Amino acid sequence: MAFYHQSTLSTHLVARWLVLGLIALSVVECRRNLLFESYATYAAINCRKHTAFLTDFGGISDGKTSNTAVFQAAVQNLSQVADDGGAQLIVPPGRWLTGSFNLTSHFTLFIQFGAVILASQDAGEYPLVESLPSYGPGGRFSSLIGGSHLTDVVVTGDNGTIDGQGSVWWKKFNRKKLRNTRPYLIELMYSNQVQISKLILIDSPSWFVHPVYSSDIIIQDLTIRAPVDSSNTNGIIPDSCNNVKIQDVNVVSGDDCVAVKSGWDEYGIKFGVPTEQMIIRRLTCNSPNGSVIALGSEMSGGIKNIRAEDITAINSQSGVRIKTSPGRGAYITDIFVDGMNLQAIDSVFWTTGSYGEHPDLGFDSKALPVVDRINYRNVVAEDVKMAGNMSGIDGNPFTGFCLSNVTIGFGTQQDNRLWNCTGVSGVSSNVKPEPCDVLADKGPSDCEYPPDPVPIDVLELNTCSFSTIG
Structure with missing residues (x-):
């Protein structure tokens, strides 16, 4: 097989990568010679010295021939140059059928426009893997694209497509014919410096993008599509992750568009890794069976400092x-939301302390979660059924809610109660219609929103490229 070395106008180290407290790491910025149209460019956390195409390894793009072994061999081969500037694997136009495969460090998977990575519907192409330690025992199928303990990994393209072909999985799930958790589309575990961007993701068997136990993550410029009646097709699920940016994402799905998690009951409490330091910006959502942003319900490692x-x-x-x-324990605190424009919403503000659903009978019912310092400001909503449906836990109230500059209009299916507030407390300012007494008006004032950026939000991506001809 052949490697194609990149030609560059200049290469220099840029101390830009921020890790858990603005620790700078050196990254290479590659600038391409753009004199010829045969060069494609893209933005990435790091550029690569070596380039190969899937066809170099014998890939067949007829949409029928399995390329699982081809993808696996390509990644394994390219992992050998991880310490020599890394490699990028280009998936050219065509329909590339494949089962599960894992990525490697210092690696870019680039899916060109017109290319479709087509997920196999053969369950045998998805080996069973260990359960997640923060969720307890139970079998699960490996994800279509996965990886563990990686550093500096990019999955991107120029609006290439990953098609999960999930319908066969949804039918089995709905008929209760599955004993193991369905495959996710992309799952990266115990990894850092992760980028997933500029792709079209459709019809995942279950969750679409699941970074877990990972840090320093950029997820942006994604289009995510699944039928609105497909079960558990959550869009993006940061899970026990730190320092995350989710930006310019459009989701239509059968569940929550973004679901922030950190483990389930006693298993999440024992594992003890929170999700924190996250910015969600310019998210567009259509999901009649899910929320735009969900915090939980699996949040037993804690959720803190989430901005939207x-x-x-x-x-x-x-x-x-x-x-x-x-049974969940832990906390959901320091949540900051600035600017929501909502249409046809059941409840603008929805909080529940009785979600239930436990992994087994081993949970501790005395492990009560703390919910505090929840800030919403600059919200406009139309065609709403209920302004707020907010409930805590009996004897364990949820506190510190702040609502400011909120205007809510109701549709023809308006609930008889505009607000329902039990076991919660806080303040409000300029909220219409007037909220519950427990959210008393504090006069003209804005709810808090932090002025300092999340560290990952400061990172500038580099301009990388490759020759589209061999």
């Missing part, structure tokens, strides 16, 4: 929904 701004949704259950229950 410029959020748009139509036909969804709620703007931001907090889901927890006795």
Whole structure:
């Protein structure tokens, strides 16, 4: 097989990569010679010294021939140059059928426009893997694209497609014919410096993008599509992750568009890794069976310092929904939302302390979650059934809610109660219609929104490229 070395105008080290407290790492910025149209460019956390095409390894793009072994061999081969500037594997136009394969460090998977990675519907192409330690025992199928303990990994393209062909899995799940958790589309575990961008993702068997136990993550410029009646097709699920940016993502799915998680009951409590330091920006959502942003329900490692701004949704259950229950323990705190434009929403503000659903009978019902310092400001919603459906836990109230500059209009299916507030407390300012007494008006004032950026939000991507001809 052949490697194609990149030609560059200049290469220099840029101390830009920020890790858990603005620790700078050196990254290489590659600038391409753009004199010829045969060069494609893209933005990435790091550029690569070596380039190969899937066809170099014998890939067949007829949409019928399995390329699982081809993808696996390509990644294994390219992992040998990880310490020599890394490699990028280019998936050219065509329909590339494959089962599960894993990525490697210092590696870019680039899916060109017109290329479709087509997920096999053969369950035998997805080996069973160990359960996630923060969720307890139970078998699960490997994800279509996976990886563990990686550093510096990019999955990107110029609006190439990953098609999960999930319908066969949805039918089996709905008929209760599956004993193991369905494959996710992309799952990266115990990894850092992760980028997933500029792709079209459709019809995942279950969750679409699941970074777990990972840090320093950029997820942006994605289009995610699944039927609105497909089960558990959550869009993006950061799970026990730190320092995350989710930006310019459009989701239509059968469940929550973004679901922030950190483990389940006693297993999540024992594992003890929170999700924190996250910015969600310019998210658009359509999910009548899910929320635009869900916090929980699996949140037993804790969720803290989550920011969301410029959020748009139509036909969804709620703007931001907090889901927890006795047995979860941990906390959901320091949540900041600035700017939501919502249309056809069941409840703009939805909080529940009785979500239930436990992995087994081993949970501790006395492990009560703390919910505090939840801030919403600059919210406009139309065609709403209920302004707020907010409930804590009896004897364990949820505190510190702040609502400011909120205008809500109701549709023809308006609930008889505009607000329902039990076991919660907080303040409000300029909220219409007037909220519950427990969210008393504090006069003209804005709810808090942090002025300092999440560290990952400061990172500037590099301009990388490759020759489109061999």
